[in-house]
Amino acid sequence: MSMTGKQAILSVLALVPAGYVVSYGQLADLAGLPGRARLAGTVLRRADTSALPWHRVVASSGHISLPADSREAREQKERLLTEGVVFRGNKVDMKQHQWRPDLGALLVLLDQ
DNA sequence: ATAATGACTATTT
């Protein structure tokens, strides 16, 4: 029985460390679903992410993709700031904080 | 089966 895209995405999300972020497209890529950024967004919107670091996912530009000025968007920024993530204006400094996992190690972690 | 929708993105204005 094979893993669903949703499961793969949530599995990778669980591994994103504090102080780092991933983009939706990157999350899909790492989950073995290239070109499916929108699926990553859909999964995050629908799934129960209460036990996961959902706030570590932002647009590739560094922008927070939740509705501007929504309660969720504010909470995301607050959580990131608490973890030491630096913003330049309203965007995460991706240069500094985008997660770049060792792909080999990631494969081992997921293949179980 | 078809069409609209969206926590997307790279490119072009």
Added chain:
DNA sequence: CAAATAGCCATTA
């Protein structure tokens, strides 16, 4: 740098 544009593709209607 902001805004529009054109691809994108699973999910929903």
